[in-house]
Amino acid sequence: MNSNSQKSVSEKVVYEALNNPDFKAALIENPMEAIKSLTGQYIHLPEGKERLVVVDQTDPKAFYFNLPSHVNTDDVELTEDQLEAVAGGMDIIPIFIPTLPPCFPFPFPDGGTGPYNPYPDDSILG
Secondary structure: OOOOHHHHHHHHHHHHHHHOOHHHHHHHHOOHHHHHHHHOOOOOOOOOOOOOOOOOOOOOOOOOOOOOOOOOOHHHHHHHHHHHHHHHHOOOOOOOOOOOOOOOOOOOOOOOOEEEOOOOHHHHOO
């Protein structure tokens, strides 16, 4: 399955899961079979992967923290699209950076000035 075909399958699966609670439940329970029943195609997993896990992350009140698998970056080669994205300044790997509360420009302990937080233990947020 080429990447355009896989994208089309992914779009169909997401659309159906968001609009059909029965399909969504089946997708979470047995993703490969649910996708096959919807699209007539199986998703081809990357080499070395044995299963597809679907997690419902549609609750707008929940924060989801995903633990990535260990990647051996010594053996990773970027595709042409990824190289172009990097050359254009685009991130190819999403990175979680928490939003920190704003702080006032208090003096740094060494005498400098800047956005120093005098309450590092968050005791004031109590």
